[in-house]
Amino acid sequence: MPPRDGALALAAVASLIAVSATSAARFAMFGPAMPSWTYSTQLSRDMLSFMLQPPPEGRLRAAFSSASAAYWPALGRLLLRPAQNHHAQTLAIPACTLDDDAADDAQMMERAGVWAPGLAAVARASRGLELPAECVFASPDADADADASDAPRPHDHRAILHFHGGAYVTGSLDSYRGLHARLSEATGLRVYGFEYRLAPAAQYPTQLYDALCAFRHLRALGYAEEDIVFSGDSAGGNLALALWQLLRPRIRGLVLLSPRVDVTSARPSWRAFAGIDILPPYDIASPASSLRKLLAPPGAALTPDVLALLADPYIAPVRANLTGLPPTLVQVGTAEVMYDDICAFVARAEDHARAAPPHARNPIVLQHYPDMFHVFQAVPMAAPAVDRAWREIGAFVRALP
Structure with a gap:
């Protein structure tokens, strides 16, 4: 050493x-x-x-x-290692192109709103780039074939695309492999994870573009939209919701673990659990703020335009049009500073579902875990709530039609 x-x-x-x-x-x-x-x-x-x-x-x-x-x-x-054997297959996600003449891309860019110019610029600058990724599959068979490079086989035609957390400033395949394996074990599906570019080296919407490339790569592997489940924890839940807003894909479902849905720190739970939960408040005025690193380059001033982004639906999905949201499971600890934010998001999703045509109404399941803190599912020593949460995740995904 x-x-x-x-x-x-x-x-x-x-x-x-x-x-x-x-x-x-x-x-x-x-x-x-x-x-x-x-x-x-x-x-x-x-x-x-x-x-x-x-x-x-x-x-x-x-x-x-x-x-x-x-x-x-x-x-x-080590502690989160699943009971079953798990296999990890490395792969690379190529940068995707955006075609102004393609109808789907044109509609996507229209939905992107203020982020459209940034997405186009990132796409141009990313030509030739490859994002590190891997497919994790848990199996009771130690010799199971874990080749993720082939198109999905008939018996495993569904998959999960997981968006890791870390406030957009940290997180990697290595640090999330245990969670990916646990997710695969709980659901019986292959879990694809990828390393999107992080702040402060890369500002938003770089992360959204990288997520788009990951989704398109799964489609290129042969997965239909309807056979893909999005999952994400914390900022990864925010990114999963952002990609759904951008594409409005017909994905099978959505699993959100303590998702970041607002960035104002204004609701009562931020004060009530400030000394109990693990997260600091969003202080965009601080140079150390992860939110500031995401939205503004190092050393840049906080202009009114930057501050206005805090209310943008991609940054704060609690303000988004959630009509047509796929079947969604949301798990939250009742001792989270984000607790009220997440409850407000779910209430909005339910309101939009009730107002939607019958064919666009999907169940939104909110599960409260008493006294638990942010993304407790990733902390093995927080059992028995952890084990129950993973059982519920598995049951939800396995029951998706």
Whole structure:
């Protein structure tokens, strides 16, 4: 191991010990932050909160934070490993072209609204680009054929396209492989994940364009629209909803885990659970804000045009036209700062479904998990809520017509 990697590993271990000790002391003195939490649940929350805080001031604290971000996810992947064997097949998603003369692309760009010029510019600049991707399949058969490069076979003609979370500034195939495997195990389907470009190196709508390329690649592999399920956690749920708005595809269903649907931090749950959930508030005025990194290049001023984007339906799907939304499962913890945002989004989706023609009405299922924090499904030590959530995800997807 190179000296720098060794130092990072030691720093990660030291920070893990420090966070664990602090969490244990707080639990022993004051009890759990929420009534139903065990110590393992609270430790999971404290570890995630430590990782998700803005970069701290000071070289030493910053080093510990960086080391934790680099090495702690490996522990999570180990603990989240599914009971079944899982196989991962790497693949590359080619950049897709946008054809002004094609009717479908013209309609898509019309739906894109303010993002249309940006999408066109990103498409032009991305020629020749390939996005890292992989297909994960969980199977009780250790020797199962996991070749994802072929067109889908008759017995597995459905698939899930998962959009990873991470506030659009972090997340990778490596850090999400355990979740992809768990998703495949729960549903019995192949799960395709991909690495969209992240802020601050790439601003929106680059991520939306990358998601479009991923969807088109699944179609090129032979999957029909009706055989694809979108899933996403946190910012990935936001991206899944954005791609649905852009394309209005006839996908089979949508699974959203603590989706980001608004970015104002204005509803009461943001205050009620500020010291309990793992997420910091959206402070776009801060240079460290992930939202600012997504919408504005480094060093750019916050102009009125940038601030107006906070209310755009692609950034805040709680303001979107949700008529025709496919069958959708939404899971949320009741101790999330986003709780009220997500409930407002589901209420809007239900209102739009009731007002739609009968053929456009699809079920919207909202599941509340008492005392749980943001994307608890990815935290193995938060059981038994985690196991129940995955059973519900599997049941929902398997029941889709």
